[in-house]
Amino acid sequence: MSADMLHVDVGAYALGLLEEPDRRAFESHLSTCTACHEELGELRGIAQTLDGIGPIAEPADAMPVPPEASVVTDLLRHRARRERRTRVARGLAAAAAGVVLIGGALGTGFTLGADREQAAPPPRPDTGTAALMRDGRKVSATDTGTGVTGTVAMQGKAWGSRVGLRLGKVRGPLTCELIAVDARGNAHTVAGWSVPAKGYGFPESAQPELAVQGATALDPPEISRFEVRTIGEGRTLLTVPA
Numbered sequence: 086m087s088a089d090m091l092h093v094d095v096g097a098y099a100l101g102l103l104e105e106p107d108r109r110a111f112e113s114h115l116s117t118c119t120a121c122h123e124e125l126g127e128l129r130g131i132a133q134t135l136d137g138i139g140p141i142a143e144p145a146d147a148m149p150v151p152p153e154a155s156v157v158t159d160l161l162r163h164r165a166r167r168e169r170r171t172r173v174a175r176g177l178a179a180a181a182a183g184v185v186l187i188g189g190a191l192g193t194g195f196t197l198g199a200d201r202e203q204a205a206p207p208p209r210p211d212t213g214t215a216a217l218m219r220d221g222r223k224v225s226a227t228d229t230g231t232g233v234t235g236t237v238a239m240q241g242k243a244w245g246s247r248v249g250l251r252l253g254k255v256r257g258p259l260t261c262e263l264i265a266v267d268a269r270g271n272a273h274t275v276a277g278w279s280v281p282a283k284g285y286g287f288p289e290s291a292q293p294e295l296a297v298q299g300a301t302a303l304d305p306p307e308i309s310r311f312e313v314r315t316i317g318e319g320r321t322l323l324t325v326p327a
């Protein structure tokens with residue numbers, strides 16, 4: 086409340102007409118304003134005089150006496166303050182409601198986001214050698230001379246063939262490759278790997294078998310056989326008919 090509005094409240098305070106918030110504000114102002122303090126002293130005498138006067142009956146045909154301009158102004162200013170306080174209170178209530186709505190929306194968004202993060206992702210298609218061995222066409226063989234055993238799985242694709250190999254009973258150290266041989270005898274490399282000294286498929290081996298996969302541009306019907314060869318020497322360790 087401005088100092089000018091507090092000056093106007095002297096008469097209303099003397100008559101006990103101020104509401105509680107305005108009364109406290111005026112009393113705080115009164116302690117520092119000499120003019121209001123002097124005016125209040127004058128008005129208190131009038132207020133005490135008016136307090137002892139009862140209502141005066143007027144003749145039925147008497148014209149109403151218009152209130153003084155200062156009284157009207159005082160009343161209008163009080164009404165303006167009440168309306169302003171009402172508008173401010175409504176504005177604060179609307180702002181608080183908006184904050185609650187925004188907070189609720191953010192909370193909902195966060196909850197939904199958290200639910201999405203916690204939800205298990207859809208399973209990815211298994212593209213490993215195990216899936217190829219399960220779903221592809223398999224052929225197996227054992228070389229009686231080297232003792233190497235293996236299983237090859239094929240799966241036709243638009244670009245050729247996806248090929249998987251499981252190999253056991255092979256000792257290293259070796260560097261090997263899987264070859265797809267077509268009907269004309271041409272060799273097509275499918276995959277390559279190295280064999281550790283302890284090999285695969287023996288009691289001292291770290292793994293019971295080797296599992297690798299690769300690809301070739303040949304379609305499955307174009308492949309006549311697969312060969313496991315050593316790189317460098319070109320020695321065939323295993324032949325698997327297609």
